[in-house]
Amino acid sequence: MRPLLDVQNLTIELTTRDGVAPVIDDLSFSLNAGETLSFVGESGCGKSMTALALMGLLPANIGRIASGHILFEGEDLVQASDAQLRKIRGNDISMIFQEPMTSLNPVLTIGEQIAEVLRAHQGLSRKAAWNQTIALLDAVRIPNPKGRAGDYPFQMSGGQRQRAMIAMALACAPKILIADEPTTALDVTVQAQIFDLLGDLRKQTGAAIILITHDMGAVAEMAERMIVMYAGRKAELGPVDQIIDHPRHPYTKGLIECVPHIQSEMSTARHDLVEVPGIVPSLREFGKDQCLFASRCRYLSEACLASRPKPQEFANAQSADCWHARDL
């Protein structure tokens, strides 16, 4: 069966003061209908860039797709015209952004911002779109949806704004929902509610979700497969359970060890919290023919500096781009 989304050898170049850097370097992955795929990695690893590329929203004049294909239901979005992309955006593929505070237009009502998507893609009348909007606000569990639809974003809490964002993204029942760190700006209890909501809505609508997050807990709970990104490259890809049980890339291993565990008995000895030493390399380092994680890696060998690691395949389509993957 053909996957819903098939990204092949995608390379995105960003023009910076120091020259051109490949912020996404030869990335391939696929997404099946109804599946949840999670992107994990530190800031600056290219997760959000991938999402923006899928939407055709790379920052103009700065970022561009240098090579590769993004096949959505067989149609290559890299070659698609603006008009074609507009038809897909918000309709077949929609996105929830990181900052619910700044991602909603401050001078338009929540209801109008949702209703306009329905009018644009489904050709609904003003009245029909408004009624549908109220139903959507109800679906994302905003109390008194009829009254709140006329509210402006500044009259809502962070959690409510993110719910409104979700309602907006789901308005046209998209086939793919991209959630770019949907809970980073929210406090912990609200985070759990938003993930619950996303999980329920996925069951109801059957949308495939691309979840971009730092939150390993959320990945474990929400996603079937995950991609670990490092410095614009795929580090590891595979089923979530399998990767958490047995990571094959030192970076993945580090990320999993970073997650703190709550213990009920304070008296029992706690493990030291492990960190991944060092920082993500600067954009200038991107694109080098070596392992970019080498400077932070405890398994460093000569091979790592000699050439870019080839993906090593494991059972259940797990693969890790590391020369030492089989030893880990």
Added chain:
Amino acid sequence: MGILRIVLIRVLYAAALLLAVLVLNFSLMHLAPGDVADTISQSMGGADQEILDEIRVSYGLDQPFIIQLGKYIANVAQFDLGYSFFYNQPVSRLILERLPATLLLVITAQIAALIIGVVLGVISARKPKGISNYLVTFLALFGYSAPVFWTGILLLITFSLNVHWFPVAGMRDVTIEGGFWTHFVDVARHLVLPAVTLGSIFLALYSRLSRASMMEVLGSDYIRTAKAKGLSDHQVVYKHALKNALSPVITLAGLQFSAVLSGAVLVETVFSWPGLGTLAFQSIIARDTPTILGILFFSALVVIVGNLLTDLALRLVDPRVGGRE
């Protein structure tokens, strides 16, 4: 907070402000050397001290400053702005006669400058590297740095003397006969050059500001959201971005109201436009204190009303202003 209550509070503030303006203006005029007695004696071809004193007594100019001030304020409170010795008319009638012409000029210039300025700003913000951007920058620099009277005279020479497209001076042609529309067209033709001259400075300001404001807004998160929704470029720019970009422009337009009025003095003088500006100019030359004070009072009033309207307009554009709960 209801809009009525806001207006009420603002009106109270305005009254206090007007009182301060009255006192300040009156004191300043009092400090300036020369009074109406000098002017009258001058027109009589000179007078001795006795006659001068007589004139001063008859106009109440011999009384102490504080009494003169008190009388003036009491009169203004009863909408009596005094009597112009020079024009032999009550000042309020004089001003009301001239006010419509000035308002016509000022409002036309402001609105035209705002609309054209915003349109130019938006166009150049959408294509920061296009030719229109350089054109707007040039126009803005030129409009802002060229003195109003110079622009006015240049336009006069070009469009009235050389090509005869527009009349040279005044507001209407008294020889014209006809119905409302004939006169409307006549006034409009007279209005073009003064309005363009006055508008040019503000056009420059508004186009620069709306360009900067628009560029900032176009880079914001909610514009990315609007694009991600699959809206057309037109909707993204004019529905999502413009309303946000307008707030600073409206604020500036409100602040510029006083500048527009003072600009009107120069423009009206250049084009002999029969408004408050020419009246102010003439009465300053004639040392016609009551008229000058009346005009200053009226200008303050117009500026205050202008600011109030700006506030209300901001509320319409941006729901966050004034904290609707």
